[in-house]
Amino acid sequence: MRDFLFMAKTKTNFFCQSCGHQSPKWLGKCPSCEAWNSFTEEIVQKEVHSKSWVTGDKQAKAPQPVKLNDIEQHNEVRIDTGDNELNRILGGGLVPGSLILLGGEPGIGKSTLMLQIAAKSTRLKVLYVSGEESEQQIKMRAERIGIGNESCYVLAETGTQRIFQHISHIKPQLVVIDSIQTLQTDTIESSPGSVSQIRECTAELLRFAKETATPVLLIGHITKDGQIAGPKVLEHMVDVVLQFEGDRNHLYRIVRSVKNRFGSTAEMGIYEMAGEGLREVLNPSQVLLSQLEEPFSGIAISATMEGARPLLIESQALVSTAVYGTPQRSGTGFDLRRLNMLLAVIEKRCGFKLGQKDVFLNITGGIRTEDPAVDLAVICAILSSDLDMPIPMKTCFSAEVGLSGEIRPVSRIEQRIAEADRMGFSQILVSEYSTKGLKTDKFGIRVIPVKKIEEAFRILYG
Helix, strand or coil: CHHHHCCCCCEEEEEECCCCCEECCCCCECCCCCCECCEEEEEECCCCCCCCCCCCCCCCCCCCCCCHHHCCCCCCCCECCCCHHHHHHHCCCECCCCEEEEEECCCCCHHHHHHHHHHHCCCCCEEEEECCCCHHHHHHHHHHCCCCCCCEEEEECCEHHHHHHHHHHHCCCEEEEECHHHCECCCCCCCCCCHHHHHHHHHHHHHHHHHHCCCEEEEECECCCCCECCCCHHHHHCCEEEEEEECCCCCEEEEEEEEECCCCCCCEEEEEEECCEEEECCCHHHHHCCCCCCCCCCEEEEEEEECCEEEEEEEEEEEEECCCCCCCEEEECCCHHHHHHHHHHHHHHHCCCCCCEEEEEEEHHHCCCCCHHHHHHHHHHHHHHHHCCCCCCCEEEECEECCCCEEECCCCHHHHHHHHHHCCCCEEEEEHHHHCCCCHHHCCCEEEEECEHHHHHHHHHC
């Protein structure tokens, strides 16, 4: 009778599987993300005496308030991952005690990249935990990509308590989890991949990383909408969120930094998918440009910035008469709303009537850009396709276009011009306001300042 009175009462809650919103009762429509029929009931029952990540009853020392001026700051030495692209995205390497989340579509190469990182870290003792593959399958992939590491341990396990037991025995310096949606903890009585399981497992790994100063790499699945599966709090809990992008029909994969507490969020890394795994692309400007021997209409090259790296990308436009009466507007790798705005500027300021024509825009190589410096290249590509007149070869653009048709300056113009010069371009069109105080004679490329779209159009076609 006494045991019955002190038994823990089972508690259930309803969680939205899209955003993680919690509700004491079932709701047809989520008030947070407005998704329909997304609530499922999950059992939430925690132990009375919760244990830390360490097996046993040893509890962490309770923190005490400290004056800000009394805190001793130590220069943390970042850990080299052996991958130059990933080191640059993270801001110089792995920070001890950091929790990093890598999300991407199925089959994009997340597990391959993490296995390469685990194998390249030859100076570290690495534990690769997989809840999706067996040891034999991981060994087959390692042999296929031709890597090996004597200090890399592989564990096929999904229970966090058993994982922490092996961690206490091995004492790794780097932990890789593939994937967070497959883990489950005994403190939550729900299926793996549920909102409560993902949140609790991430919290346990976060405590482990902070208490032991061990970096942890997590692989996360994404939903059909492209968002990381699980509660939104998952992205808030981790220190770094990396997005793995790319098309299966293209060779190149892109890793973007969506969140980074230890570095810039504007960095981007490019990899090439090959039979032996993912290879770093050291010169992305060269591989993203089409090697054309003769000019074609509707193609323009722009100099952009991805973080601290200058990059040349190619914009392709196609303008044709609307066959079905209703004109179509389509943009791949470019914001469709900004495309509509630029089309309105062309009609209002330049006099080109595109209201009854289909306009298709594509940024080649699977790249998606939000840099406003692409505006002038996009407009020139559209006008070139509409007139069926190719832009002179070896011509580059780097400027933003305003609503009144003026050519606005962009940041870091010297690095953009230097990249275009390095790639062998003969001339680049920039805003006249960007050339103030700029010594153009030190570049081997001709820098042409322009003020309005009409002026740029006259320079190209006379």
